[in-house]
Amino acid sequence: MARLLIVYATTEGQTRKIADWLAEQARGRGHDADAHDAAALPAGLDMAGYDAAIVAGSVHMGHHQAAVEHFVKAHRPALERKPAAFVSVSLSAAGDAEDRADALACAEQFLAQTGWHPARVHLAAGAFRFTQYDFFRRWIMRRIAREKHQPTQGDTEYTDWADLGRFLDSFLADVAAG
Secondary structure, eight states, X not given: OOXXXXXXXXXXXXXXXXXXXXXXXXXXXXXXXXXXXXXXOOTTOOGGGOSEEEEEEEEETTEEOHHHHHHHHHHHHHHHTSOEEEEEEEGGGGSOHHHHHHHHHHHHHHHHHHTOOOSEEEEEEOEXXXXXXXXXXXXXXXXXXXXXXXXXXXXXXXXXXXXHHHHHHHHHHHHHHO
């Protein structure tokens, strides 16, 4: 049984949902897992107490949240001493090949900015949360949705939970293998 740390940053809640789901699934597979928001980490969080880590952040306007970037920069040496993965959440991850290439470029930009070299990078699709947006963001997000021929009313989740489960299984197999 491995002890897994999941640190995430979220803007509209989908990355929190993904991090909590990953933690729940890891526990269901016999592991101990903690999920923490990078913007509100517990005092004295000790990376040495974990066997592996997953860091998750979402892309907005081409960048991941500052909180997750600060976490990785502050803990990069510890992250590089253990199995670690980065989950980049974006709407582009649900798109066509060009959109997915853009999503990968955002993840690679994050890794270059932080200097982190995780063993795995996983692109996860996010969600449109029209009911949570203010007027301006709703207008912009509806424009993006129309351009991509997606629904523009109500909330729409694009996260592929089965794919995320396969990623987790593969990552945990690597952790178990040492």
